[in-house]
Structures are given as C-alpha cells and as structure tokens.
Amino acid sequence: MSPSPHPQPVTPYIFYPSVQVTFTLNKMTCPPVKLNNDHLPQADEVKYLGIQLDRRLTWRKHITTKRKQLDFKLRNLHWIIGRKSQLALENKLLVYKVILKPVWTYGIQLWETASNSNLEILERFQSKVLRIITDAPWYVPNTIIKRDLQIPTVKQEARKYSANYRKRLDTHPKNRANTLFKEQFGTRRLKRQYPTDLVTNG
Secondary structure, three states, X not given: OOOOOOOOOOOOOOOOOOOEOOOOXXXXXXXXXXXXXXXXXXXXXXXXXXXXXXXOOOOHHHHHHHHHHHHHHHHHHHHHHOOOOOOOHHHHHHHXXXXXXXXXXXXXXXXXXXXXXXXXXXXXXXXXXXXXHHOOOOOOOHHHHHHHHOOOOHHHHHHHHHHHHHHHHHOOOOHHXXXXXXXXXXXXXXXOOOHHHHHHOO
C-alpha cells in the first residue's frame, strides 16, 4: 500500500515544568532530586491544582494571590453590585455568593489553618464587598452588616467546611480516606494547627 498523501500530524508530548520544594521550618534544603537524569530546579513555592504551596505552609502566597484575583473580579462587577447599581440587595448578595465567594473558599479545607493575620486579608475583602453592596455609611460596624446579612466570617466558614469534610471522610467507603482526618501524633514540624484542630476545638 502506498503511503497516505495527507499524513496525520504527530502531536508532540508536552512536558510541564517540575520543581523541588522542601516543606520545612529549617533553613536547610533536601538534596537535589533527579527526574530523567536531570536535576529538578529548587523553589520555595509551587502551584498545585490551583493552590499555592509555600515552603513553610504559611499560605501567605496563596491568600495574597486570591486577594488579587478577587480585587480584579470586583472591579469588573462594580457596575452591577456597586453603590449606584439599581439591582436589589438580595440579588447583589447572590452575585457575591456565586461569583466572588467561591474564589476564596476554594481549598479552604487545607489553608484554613493560616495565621489570623493572613485570614484577615480575606476578611477585609469580604467586609469591603458587603459595605459596597449595602451602601452602608462609615459609622456602621462590619459586624453589624454581617449579622444583618447573615454572612459568616472567614473563620466560621472555615470551621463549617472542615466539619463537612470530616463527615464525608467518616462515611467514605475507603479505609485510607477514613484516616485522613484522624488526630496525628508526634512532632508538628510545619504548623501549630491541623485542620482537625478547627473541628475539635471550634
């Protein structure tokens, strides 16, 4: 048989860059790692499945990245949820819950143990949006606005997500999944808190 006059193009393999990150509180780094006889470049942070993992797992990089994304989305939505918008309050609140809130709650089961100063970055954004939506005057406290709108704080939201995640794991058919949320013993090298702490102590 003669070869086809129009051969199909061959799609080349795409190799995504990999890096080596040592997750520790120490200044020392693990020895270099090879992949296909090539040394992997070492880095202090890496993005995996949309989550920024930094060397010390402080989640600072992840939260600041999300804050930038939220500010950009808020600017694009200002015409519909801003102070001059004629949209009803309940619809403005729905826009926040459907479009903006999922941006910062993504992966919250992992980064919820971030420090209070880092969580406050997202809390300030939420307060800013709620003040814009309600067109609240400056003298009305943020706590009153959240109470009237029945909007939980970032910490309260984190505890709720953790509790729901634990329930799903407790009823998971796989034994390996059941143990993911069990209390871990031994020295905690990276964080003072685990997600289990927010459920058991919350």
